[in-house]
Amino acid sequence: MYLKFPGRRARPLAVIGLSLTLGACTQSADIFDSVTTSSIDRKANVAYSASERECMARAMFFESIRSSREGLVAVGTVVMNRVNSPEFPNTVCGVVGQKNQFAPGVMTRKMNASGLPDVMAAADAVLAGERHPKVHTAKYFHQAGLTFPYPNMHYVLEAGGNAFYERRSRRQRREMAEQQQAVAAAPAQQQAVVAQAPTQQAPAVEVAQEIVPLTVETSAALLAFEVEQGKADAIGALIASQRRGEAPR
Numbered sequence: 001m002y003l004k005f006p007g008r009r010a011r012p013l014a015v016i017g018l019s020l021t022l023g024a025c026t027q028s029a030d031i032f033d034s035v036t037t038s039s040i041d042r043k044a045n046v047a048y049s050a051s052e053r054e055c056m057a058r059a060m061f062f063e064s065i066r067s068s069r070e071g072l073v074a075v076g077t078v079v080m081n082r083v084n085s086p087e088f089p090n091t092v093c094g095v096v097g098q099k100n101q102f103a104p105g106v107m108t109r110k111m112n113a114s115g116l117p118d119v120m121a122a123a124d125a126v127l128a129g130e131r132h133p134k135v136h137t138a139k140y141f142h143q144a145g146l147t148f149p150y151p152n153m154h155y156v157l158e159a160g161g162n163a164f165y166e167r168r169s170r171r172q173r174r175e176m177a178e179q180q181q182a183v184a185a186a187p188a189q190q191q192a193v194v195a196q197a198p199t200q201q202a203p204a205v206e207v208a209q210e211i212v213p214l215t216v217e218t219s220a221a222l223l224a225f226e227v228e229q230g231k232a233d234a235i236g237a238l239i240a241s242q243r244r245g246e247a248p249r
Helices: 018-023 050-063 069-083 092-096 116-127 170-196 216-222 229-244
Strands: 140-143 153-159 162-167
Touching: 050 069, 050 092, 050 116, 069 092, 069 116, 069 140, 069 153, 069 162
Parallel strands: none
Antiparallel strands: 140 162, 153 162
């Protein structure tokens, strides 16, 4: 895979040291990664030709460590993301054969490793709709371990000896930063709202105490319910003393 930036000459990156990494690999289905790459493109109902199947396998074969099924599917996902993008050719062979994009000789070199059946199986899976979920919409990758000072490179996955990334514009980076800040600030804002909310308490019940002067009429009301005789006598004594002008005892 090549990195291309406006105003800069395209530079091959994914193929740096590729002969060192691929030559020592052993290919077997038994040592494939256990990482799940089961994201399925439900819209992939296109019947691909034998030549496109070979082109997909070539991209995987020469661009990924062949002992890593995860890496193979990730490369295949990038190929299909490009096929579905208006920025690139709309066929598998058109994408893989595009100049200065994949490893030199990707369309002409022989694929003679013992792991070729595994590569073909991964190619079939991607053409049938399998996608690496972490690659998502990324359309670029380079050899893992390399770093670049470009702020528009947003990395999403490292697999099969490659680092996969999306290119994000300044506007997209700003919007993403704002979304992250909003998500980070949400818990603090919720806590502030809860802290500022008035505590709901049961309203205090004020009992109006009406002072009723003791008279003969009110004494009848006071004794209008069944009470103990001792209490009734005390109330009667209070009423009698008030009528005589005596101080209550």
